Amino acid sequence: MPLVVTMGDPAGIGPELLLAIWRDRAQLSMPPFYVLADSAVMEARASDLGFDIPIAVCTPEEASERFDEGRLPVVALKNYADTRCGADIPASPEVIVEAIATAVEHVKAGRASGVVTAPITKKSLYAAGFQHPGHTEFLGALAQQYWPVEPAEPVMMLAGPDLRTVPVTVHIPVDAISAAWTQERITTVARIVAKDLRNRFGIVEPRLVLAGLNPHAGEGGTIGTEDEDVSHPAVEELRAEGINIAGPLPGDTLFHARARKTYDAALCAYHDQALIPVKTLAFDETVNVTLGLPFVRTSPDHGTAFDIASRGIACPDSLVAAIRLAATLCEGDVR
């Protein structure tokens, strides 16, 4: 079954990256996928960049055949987008939102194996009348809608070639981290990570590690008390449940080559603690994986990059890695 890939914001780099990946699919050994897009946007971007790419507007069921025939399968949407690109172009929120919702609907209906999303901006969601703080939360709401009885608690994982990290708190100010660093939040996230490493990544006995919130993991309570009062009890609670988790350990000693061999995923206290190591090591190949959903979803770890859209210089590596990882996770999905 093919993967479904949303085109993301039509004015950003998503469409051109998909065209470039399609063009190089043999060399990149890409798994079959189709794009949920306004085909006029794909045609316009191919024309801008001088790509000679035959596009086949088709159904999800026809997609694998079109893919094999050498035509980029595009499943059309009801809404249309402005076909120009750049930051000054009026947003096309309806088509962006439709693509995401349709992707989930296709997976639910067994028409696609998993979802890969190209980048959007939060503004598009707001403009479409949604209150979701971001792409991932919107997918969580869609999961709840389509799988009403399954738990859907989206958890962001960053996956690089040899490091996986999970920020336990994400897009909040540094000043708000301590209050959000609760035993309940840590254990909820850890359970989802352990479950998905087992069920999706095929790691039979996943090894987790928890980074301390404070420098030196609080150094015995002398640099903040949260690691004594919150991190330690969370680790104990998880161990008592049979989850293999070490820590809390000092964040700065966790990510060098020897340390990385000792765990399958590192739970970090906050955004930069999680994203800095993985993006320092493999900026272009880092993939955003959403755990805790009843379906596979990955996305590249970059934004819409309006400033370079249509210039043919955007790096496709992260989206390539996202599509590949989605295919691997769908194969391994034993839920």
Add this chain to the structure above:
Amino acid sequence: MPLVVTMGDPAGIGPELLLAIWRDRAQLSMPPFYVLADSAVMEARASDLGFDIPIAVCTPEEASERFDEGRLPVVALKNYADTRCGADIPASPEVIVEAIATAVEHVKAGRASGVVTAPITKKSLYAAGFQHPGHTEFLGALAQQYWPVEPAEPVMMLAGPDLRTVPVTVHIPVDAISAAWTQERITTVARIVAKDLRNRFGIVEPRLVLAGLNPHAGEGGTIGTEDEDVSHPAVEELRAEGINIAGPLPGDTLFHARARKTYDAALCAYHDQALIPVKTLAFDETVNVTLGLPFVRTSPDHGTAFDIASRGIACPDSLVAAIRLAATLCEGDVR
């Protein structure tokens, strides 16, 4: 002129690392140095590890000659230490403190070119009756004592083979970072870093970058207001003074290979934001450099490691890098 190296805590790994580095000095192309130590500790550790190392107790002036003759120059101290090692051994605070103070005195007197310090624990300073929060602050106080008219504001820099970072706030809880993130603190640190990159590192026009405090550098004020209210004005103030500084930029996009080529040092908001990237890339070779002092001081970026002391398994790479960098900085010192 030789470098002076303190033995650090006699019960930790400092003495054995110095012995190992001395033994391999030719192969490691080590610059001349002498050790400030209780020679009985050095003899005991050499004996424990089966090292056949001739020790010459001498003056700083005789050290380079002894070094060239093939004897490890040790300048003796007034205080003695327990020669055993491990965490359970009673601390020897007097000799630890004497070594540090004597090293600074030797540099002030023109008997040594710069100071390298092996690790101690803060407890030793407290046990000796000091209130300094750490090694570096103690060196700052000594600088003030010996160079009363020169400014001494110790600033910690982490230097790896291809990345230098400076935490603007250091050993404080995450919950205290926002209050400590002031325009005055950022500009004070940036001026010291720019000056020392010029005067010690020989970088004629140093390029600095400032990492944002909050995720995505606050994303225009939607994830915390400090980057708008504090980081931006700090960067503007510094630029108006002629300091080349970019930012605030999102912390997670600053440390990959391409990004690292765009600056000579990254100023980071807090401990883990600064230490994670440099230690992820080069854990064993990261050196702690103290800027803002009237003399060169480096130290390895690891602790006393009591648990592995005297077992011959401690990695000397960071102390090797610290000694080498101190020699380079002393050569380049144009103050």
